[in-house]
Amino acid sequence: MSIKEMTGPLAYAGIHTTKGIKLAVEQINQQDFLGETDLKIEVKDSGTSARKAASFTTQAIADESYAAILGPGTSSQAAAMSPIAQKSRMPVIYTQAGSEGVLVGDYTYRVTPPASSYFGVAGDYLASKNIRTAAVLYNSGIPTLSELGKKTVPGLAEEHGFSIQSSNGVPRDALDFTAVGSEIAEAAPGAVFVLLTGPQNPRAISQLRRNGYQGEIVGMLSMGAGNLETAGEVAAGAVWPGNFSALSNKPSTKAFIEAYKAKYGGEIPNNFAAEGYDAAWFLARGIEQAGSSSRSAIQDGLAEVAKAGFKGAQGELRFQGNDVRVEGVLAGWNGSKEVLVMPSGS
Amino acid sequence: MAQILINAVTLGSLYLLFALGMSVAWGTIGILNFAHGSFFMFAALSAHFIVQKVALPMPIMVLLGMVVGAVLSVLTQMLVFDPIQRRSTDHHRAELQILVGGIGISSILLAIAQHVTRSVPFGFSNSTFHIEVYELGPLQVSNIQFVILSVAVGMSALTAWWLRSARAGLALRAIGVDSEVATLMGVDRRRLAFGTMAVSGGLAGMAGILLTYYLGSIAAETGDSFLIKAFAAIILGGIGSVTGVITGAMVLALAETIVLTQMSGMWASAVAFGLIFVVLLLRPRGLFGRKEVRRT
Numbered sequence: 001m002s003i004k005e006m007t008g009p010l011a012y013a014g015i016h017t018t019k020g021i022k023l024a025v026e027q028i029n030q031q032d033f034l035g036e037t038d039l040k041i042e043v044k045d046s047g048t049s050a051r052k053a054a055s056f057t058t059q060a061i062a063d064e065s066y067a068a069i070l071g072p073g074t075s076s077q078a079a080a081m082s083p084i085a086q087k088s089r090m091p092v093i094y095t096q097a098g099s100e101g102v103l104v105g106d107y108t109y110r111v112t113p114p115a116s117s118y119f120g121v122a123g124d125y126l127a128s129k130n131i132r133t134a135a136v137l138y139n140s141g142i143p144t145l146s147e148l149g150k151k152t153v154p155g156l157a158e159e160h161g162f163s164i165q166s167s168n169g170v171p172r173d174a175l176d177f178t179a180v181g182s183e184i185a186e187a188a189p190g191a192v193f194v195l196l197t198g199p200q201n202p203r204a205i206s207q208l209r210r211n212g213y214q215g216e217i218v219g220m221l222s223m224g225a226g227n228l229e230t231a232g233e234v235a236a237g238a239v240w241p242g243n244f245s246a247l248s249n250k251p252s253t254k255a256f257i258e259a260y261k262a263k264y265g266g267e268i269p270n271n272f273a274a275e276g277y278d279a280a281w282f283l284a285r286g287i288e289q290a291g292s293s294s295r296s297a298i299q300d301g302l303a304e305v306a307k308a309g310f311k312g313a314q315g316e317l318r319f320q321g322n323d324v325r326v327e328g329v330l331a332g333w334n335g336s337k338e339v340l341v342m343p344s345g346s
Numbered sequence: 347m348a349q350i351l352i353n354a355v356t357l358g359s360l361y362l363l364f365a366l367g368m369s370v371a372w373g374t375i376g377i378l379n380f381a382h383g384s385f386f387m388f389a390a391l392s393a394h395f396i397v398q399k400v401a402l403p404m405p406i407m408v409l410l411g412m413v414v415g416a417v418l419s420v421l422t423q424m425l426v427f428d429p430i431q432r433r434s435t436d437h438h439r440a441e442l443q444i445l446v447g448g449i450g451i452s453s454i455l456l457a458i459a460q461h462v463t464r465s466v467p468f469g470f471s472n473s474t475f476h477i478e479v480y481e482l483g484p485l486q487v488s489n490i491q492f493v494i495l496s497v498a499v500g501m502s503a504l505t506a507w508w509l510r511s512a513r514a515g516l517a518l519r520a521i522g523v524d525s526e527v528a529t530l531m532g533v534d535r536r537r538l539a540f541g542t543m544a545v546s547g548g549l550a551g552m553a554g555i556l557l558t559y560y561l562g563s564i565a566a567e568t569g570d571s572f573l574i575k576a577f578a579a580i581i582l583g584g585i586g587s588v589t590g591v592i593t594g595a596m597v598l599a600l601a602e603t604i605v606l607t608q609m610s611g612m613w614a615s616a617v618a619f620g621l622i623f624v625v626l627l628l629r630p631r632g633l634f635g636r637k638e639v640r641r642t
Contacts, residue, residue: 008567024537173567176353178356
């Protein structure tokens, strides 16, 4: 069972993750990767409701035909599901869901690396631009974004030698960033970390620029997936660290991109699709390793695959415990399209 | 501080434009329309699709938004609210059914918008209107802020005048006081209800267009966020009072902006709504709510 947010404010993530999963499942079955057994994924739309996600988990646990769960992208949903799944020994592989309380035991895995593990690439970028001061604007209602704003960025500042001038949390559903934007613009820091949801990003950037802010803008993955298109030229120069870029030269990433484009009429995949693809392949490898469809055997199989790591859409995937790590890349917006600003290792 | 005030008044004006139509419909014909936020969003979405094909100036975009909002509102009145009001014999039950009906219409429009936009934000980047920022000493004011403030003042004055002096407005206020007696006096309640819903939807559409210009982009869910604010502004000011909704919108925007800039964003809604709660404890009908007279 794949529990994803196919509708609601985060549907852009759920839809793309599901596309990646479907591509992987098609490849797994075409290659007879699991021998005579076909992998089948049933998608359940949780909206962004933790209650629905928990309810689908209970349903999957009760029905023996479900061998594992591919979990949703928000931490609130994942945190509601994990204790239930762990207690009932149901393997769950999450994408996104980056906050604490999601990985609660050996049955819960995550194939999206925590942003803090690859955010260093943003520090390198700011150091290359000789940035000495920064401001932080974060969504205080979303745990992942709040954690980035309160912990990761201050840690980055300490490590890369710049100071945080101001740190402003905004409500989860904030619409207007004019007031806080004008305060930041007046202080004129060298960089602003904009850590907001997809739809909030173009608004915040537009209003910062309109207020006269001319420095660097560093965001996070929610700036991708077409979310800066409406801001257009105004958002040119915004960059964000990520775990995936469609412009990467890594062979396993390129192979994924070609297959994705072939399946979806030339559409270029984003990070959500890459993570969905890796989650499905991780599950298939776990099943193949287990040689059985029993949930406990699959858990053992996943643990073995995690120990060895594997190459996927995000490049070389290595695990720290049940949590994946990949090399970070820095993507950016040039006013009309997404570009690769700093390939890993450059 | 002056810059904070300018930004707060702009936000308050947007709350006001959104809430004005909702307040008129609720205070006169008794329809608390929870689909108002969806009309607001759908008007902007329709204008977004049109402006992608042909570059249009802002006045035409506003007009488009008003037409889409008015059409959606009249259709909702025709297909949902009017049948509920005609069939129900219990006024209280009809109010609850209207609430649920509004939520249903809102959910349908939201689902359509989420499907066609894939929840990616949309805006009017192809419009011929471009935002310019003017420096007035240490202050910054944009042309869209001037437009929003002017339209909010103009529409509030027009609505207040219409309700106080125009024949149809007086008839509407009579319905708001006692719909049965107003009907006995020859007021065509049904016709006026359609007219009021058209005006209310038109105001929602206008607010949707102006907000999208101001913010740069909105998402399918933006209307829902505004609905809660408008609801709070109307309750704070007093149902059916234009002065009340102006005051409610401004107090809410000012409280939110001050908390956001002086404290932390996570407290913005808590402080703003806490303030409303305190006011309502002292004045249960809101700041400018009318007293109800019940005869036995």
